[in-house]
Amino acid sequence: MINWTRVDELTDEIGKAEFGEVVEIFLEEVDDAISRLEASTELEADLHFLKGSALNLGFTNFSKACQIGELVASRGKQDSIDVAEILDCYAKSRAAFLAGLATRSAA
Numbered sequence: 001m002i003n004w005t006r007v008d009e010l011t012d013e014i015g016k017a018e019f020g021e022v023v024e025i026f027l028e029e030v031d032d033a034i035s036r037l038e039a040s041t042e043l044e045a046d047l048h049f050l051k052g053s054a055l056n057l058g059f060t061n062f063s064k065a066c067q068i069g070e071l072v073a074s075r076g077k078q079d080s081i082d083v084a085e086i087l088d089c090y091a092k093s094r095a096a097f098l099a100g101l102a103t104r105s106a107a
Contacts, residue, residue, distance in 0.1 A: 044073035
């Protein structure tokens with residue numbers, strides 16, 4: 001669900017303090033995009049944004065779900081996208097990520 005190797009790489013690249021800021025900004029921006037996803041008139045663009053953001057921070061499953069949705073939307077079939085499934089994937093990924101960060105910080 002979470003690519004911890006990517007998380008470690010990003011942490012090493014930018015430093016622990018900056019990583020915390022990146023996580024905070026990521027969660028704010030993604031939570032905002034998620035909140036408007038169900039009523040989105042720009043589903044393809046929103047899913048593209050979410051896919052890239054998720055991939056950068058190691059949210060592998062969520063990024064894949066967004067990629068599939070983006071592809072479907074690009075073919076004009078927005079109505080067949082299971083937005084609830086994407087939202088559920090994000091919720092599970094977010095929980096796993098935050099729990100994993102807490103565990104890693106404690107170690």
